Amino acid sequence: WWGRSWFSRPGVGIYLSLWLQPPLAPDHLPRLTLLAGLAAVRAVDAYSRGRASLKWPNDVLLNGKKMAGILCEFCETSAGDPGVILGIGINVNHSVEDFPKELRAIATSLRIENGEPVDRTGLILSLLHHLDQEYQAFLVGGEMELAAKWSEHTDMFGQRIALTRGREVLHGTALGLDAWGNLRMRTSEGREMT
Structure with missing residues (x-):
């Protein structure tokens, strides 16, 4: 899959x-x-x-x-x-x-x-x-x-990551998890997202 x-x-x-x-x-x-x-x-x-x-x-x-x-x-x-x-x-x-x-x-x-x-x-x-x-x-x-x-x-927070969402690959820094367990990241463009 x-x-x-x-x-x-x-x-x-x-x-x-x-x-x-x-x-x-x-x-x-x-x-x-x-x-x-x-x-x-x-x-x-x-x-x-x-x-x-x-x-x-x-x-x-x-x-x-x-x-x-x-x-x-x-x-x-x-x-x-x-x-x-x-x-x-x-x-x-x-x-x-x-x-x-x-x-x-x-x-x-x-x-x-x-x-x-x-x-x-x-x-x-x-x-x-x-x-x-x-x-x-x-x-x-x-x-x-x-x-x-x-x-x-985890040791991933503060580290550079590549996150795949569908066909899109986002590069940025892992910031932490929100209260629901979703990964928070700051993209290379400076945008914060989950």
């Missing part, structure tokens, strides 16, 4: 999908991507020798390289009830050779960064714990705190 692929050999990564039916208006649902990113970065930090960081809207980085990604798909049950399929992929025990040559400079895994294998089961349990914790807080009024919590785990 986005023209991108996720590469992995069996038994080395974590790939899971969750079905959620939050009692939220449809325009609030995209924030679940931020929520999942926050949970993933906290789980990864518990197993990493380095500090994981978030890249808006759906990537987890370790030492500046992508090691996890989040996708949310909004859909309906056969009865017409809205919901979200939340997909998370984490590079856990991949070696450098597991990545295609063209991705080795931009992708990594916990094993590569730590220098040793990581317990995938423990990481899954940690991820599910953090997902549940953040989801419950989100449902009881923590929506507005989500952007602030997410912002504590």
Whole structure:
């Protein structure tokens, strides 16, 4: 759909999908991507020798390289009830050779960064714990705190970025997130936008 692929050999990564039916208006649902990113970065930090960081809207980085990604798909049950399929992929025990040559400079895994294998089961349990914790807080009024919590785990603010919107690529500086989790940026022309 986005023209991108996720590469992995069996038994080395974590790939899971969750079905959620939050009692939220449809325009609030995209924030679940931020929520999942926050949970993933906290789980990864518990197993990493380095500090994981978030890249808006759906990537987890370790030492500046992508090691996890989040996708949310909004859909309906056969009865017409809205919901979200939340997909998370984490590079856990991949070696450098597991990545295609063209991705080795931009992708990594916990094993590569730590220098040793990581317990995938423990990481899954940690991820599910953090997902549940953040989801419950989100449902009881923590929506507005989500952007602030997410912002504590990113290094992208103040950095030059290229943002693709449809067929247009905008260049500028990442300023932060608004209260709804939208990225705020200042374009090269000096215009502030979300």
